[in-house]
Every structure is written in C-alpha cells, then in structure tokens.
Amino acid sequence: MSKKDPCIAVLGAGPMGLAVAYQLTLDGYKPVVFEGDDRVGGMTACFDFNGLDIERFYHFHCTSDHDFLQILDELHISEKMCWVQTKMGYWFRDELQPWGNPIALLKFRGLGLVAKVRYGLHAFLATKRKDWHSLDTVEATGWIKRWVGKEAYNVLWRKLFELKFYEHTPNLSAAWIWSRIRRIGRSRYDLLREKLGYLDGGSNTLLQAMKAAIEERGGEIRLGTPVREVIIEDGSIVGVKTDSGIDLFDKVISTVPLPYIPLLIPDLPAEALTKYKAVKNIAVVCVIVKLHKAVSENFWLNINDPEMDIPGLVEYTNLRPLEEHIVYVPFYMPGTHPKFRDSDQVFLEKVKRYLKKINPEITDEDFIDIRASRYRYAQPICEPGFLNTLPPVALPINGLWVADTSYYYPEDRGISESIGFGRMMARDAVA
Structure with missing residues (x-):
C-alpha cells in the first residue's frame, strides 16, 4: 500500500x-x-x-447463486460444491403430503381444483417474471389473494405470513415475496425435480x-x-x-x-x-436438533397446524448427508414480540413435541442433542417501496x-x- x-x-x-x-x-x-x-x-x-x-x-444454495459460485472458483474450492435432488413436504390436517411440484399440487388433499390451478399458475408466472419494479409498491398478501384466491391463501400462505411477520403481515412488499418464489422456482432440474446445493464442510x-x-x-x-x-x-x-x-x-x-x-x-x-x-426487523430463535432417526424424507417441510407456531422446518441432512439426522426449526417473530423473551427451554420443548407429532416413531431416546440460537436482527421487514426508505x-x-x-x-x-x-x-x- x-x-x-x-x-x-x-x-x-x-x-x-x-x-x-x-x-x-x-x-x-x-x-x-x-x-x-x-x-x-x-x-x-x-x-x-x-x-x-x-x-x-x-x-442452502441455488443454481442461480452466481456471485457465490464465482467466488468459489476464485478461491479454488469449487470442487467442494455438491448438488442434490431434494424434496419438499406439507404437513396439513395431521398428514404429511408431498409438495413442490405440479403433481403434488394436483394430489394435495385440502384444496379444490380451481384453487390448485390458480395457485400453480401464480407460482409458474412468478418464476418466469423478470422485472420486479411494478410490484415494488404493491402489498404482498393482497397480490397473492388476487391470484390464488381466498381458499389457497388460507391453506398455503396465511400461516407462512402470520407465523413470521405477525402484526406486520398486512404491509409487506409483493416484490420481496416474488423474489423468494422465483429463487426456488428457478433451482430445478425440471418441473418435477428440485435441485439445491451445499458445501462439503x-x-x-x-x-x-x-x-x-x-x-x-x-x-x-x-x-x-x-x-x-x-x-x-x-x-x-x-x-x-x-x-x-x-x-x-x-x-x-x-x-x-x-x-x-x-x-x-x-x-x-x-x-x-x-x-x-x-x-423494522424480524428476530429468530432457531432450534437445531441432532437425532438418531429421520423425521421425514424432505429437506423443507411447510407446516399448517393450529398446534404448532412455526411455518416450517428444515431437515438439513436430507440435503447434506451426515452421520446423524440434523433438523433446524426456526421460530421467527418481531424482536418486540413477547415470545422472543421466552426461555430457550420453552422452544426446545415445543420442538420435541412437534417432531414427535409429525413422526410418531420418534421417541425421547432419539434426541441426541438440541440447542437454540438467537439473532435479534435476522431479517428486515420489507414494506412496499422499501428501498426508497x-x-x-x-x-x-x-x-x-x-x-x-x-x-x-x-x-x-x-x-x-x-x-x-x-x-x-x-x-x-x-x-
């Protein structure tokens, strides 16, 4: 210098x-x-x-993560990148169902045919959309309801919003939600198969x-x-x-x-x-579990269950194979929410109960270890027109x-x- x-x-x-x-x-x-x-x-x-x-x-990583893949090349660690065909599931009405592709959508028990068609069309067009600017000032839940209808929104979207954003749900950017739909939708082998990646180590x-x-x-x-x-x-x-x-x-x-x-x-x-x-920011209490037994065959499991205050969980070892089974269970909430002040033990006990409900074959003896990590400012709450603020x-x-x-x-x-x-x-x- x-x-x-x-x-x-x-x-x-x-x-x-x-x-x-x-x-x-x-x-x-x-x-x-x-x-x-x-x-x-x-x-x-x-x-x-x-x-x-x-x-x-x-x-996890998607095939569209260009800046990530470029730096792996520059650091000469590209050989550490592994791509895996993963699966998604949906826990609804005390039943674990396949999810994440058109056939699973058509077979899904809990929606009428019209609601399924509207939901699928919205997901397809969102994936193909390239320009987000017209969505920047649009409110997300209204945008989704106009496309998929009340039935599909209540079954497939409402819990995802309310158990992450709580009182902020009615004022989120449609552009931000669209980008999440597109990222996952673009990381696929084809319409039926999803491909995600992890780094060895x-x-x-x-x-x-x-x-x-x-x-x-x-x-x-x-x-x-x-x-x-x-x-x-x-x-x-x-x-x-x-x-x-x-x-x-x-x-x-x-x-x-x-x-x-x-x-x-x-x-x-x-x-x-x-x-x-x-x-404004969303906080997270993320519980990580090490088990002798798998919960399911899915990497991502969406959840709509009145007895569970989580919108989903991630079974990490269905992406990155390890000796024991690793599951992440994130509890998102505004940092000002009273639940964020609950002790770690409250969250740990909830997770044990939830996993045993999803897979009744899991017993207390299957839990090898369980921990909770907290992050106060995990994610910004992106309101319409967010970047201009x-x-x-x-x-x-x-x-x-x-x-x-x-x-x-x-x-x-x-x-x-x-x-x-x-x-x-x-x-x-x-x-």
Missing part, C-alpha cells in the same frame, strides 16, 4: 463484510475487519454441536477460505473486537473506537445490521439516523459507506447476495 492509499476499516465479518475485505485486498488495499464475535460468519457462523461443526442457522469451508485469502494479501481480521463508535470530524471519517482505544482510518465500510448504526455512528445527519431507526449506501460523510442485507432488496437475505453486494460496495469505495 502506497502512502496515498487510504486506510480502510470494515465493520462486521459476516459474508458481506468478508466480501468487502476480500475485494479490497484484490484491488491492492489492506483493510482491517472488526468483528464483535469470536469467529467470522455472522448468521453463517458455525459452532461445535456435540462433535459436529455446523452452522447455527441453516443455509458447510459454510465454514467458504468462510475460512475467504478469511485466509484476506490475510494472505495483508488484510487483518480482529475477532472479539466490537466497534463502539465511528469517529467523525468536520464531515469526514477519522477512525473507529474500540475498547482498546481509537484507530485512525480514512474510510469506514459498515456491514453490521442497520439498527446498530445510530449507536455506532451517532454523529450522522438527523435524517439518516431517523431512517435507520425506522427500519433507506439512506444511500454512500452517506454524506467523506469516507463512509453503510449497508446490510436490506440493501439488496427485493432479494431475500442470502450468502450469494451478500457477497455480490459487498464486492460492489468495496469497488465503489475505492473508485
């Missing part, structure tokens, strides 16, 4: 922050990454689950490769070092404050969740601070860029999207 090159701090070592730092090192810079956790990864970080190194929160394979690439090129990653404040003087970045003192930087690129920004950068213009404070990524402070997963709306949060956006932000910061 020459004398004229800026000193750059990156806040957050999740996939977006690592992608920022990785791209900066490719362009000849030596960034310093600050991460409050004791490991890289953010929501993709792994932990020791009774002898198994695995993500706290589940992840899990997300940690990518995280450690990115970390190594950053450090080999002179970048630095400081784990267990949360930034307490970004220092601004006379409209320009001066540095960052940690528990060890103040480090001087010319530029700061933040990838931490937006709700933290008013605390980290209190000297921002009042308009920007107001917009950050207005962003956010401050610009390049703020009116010389040397400051701020973004998180909210900024690649209408795409849902994902590793590939975070990598692509992070690399773009890094290029813009040094252009």
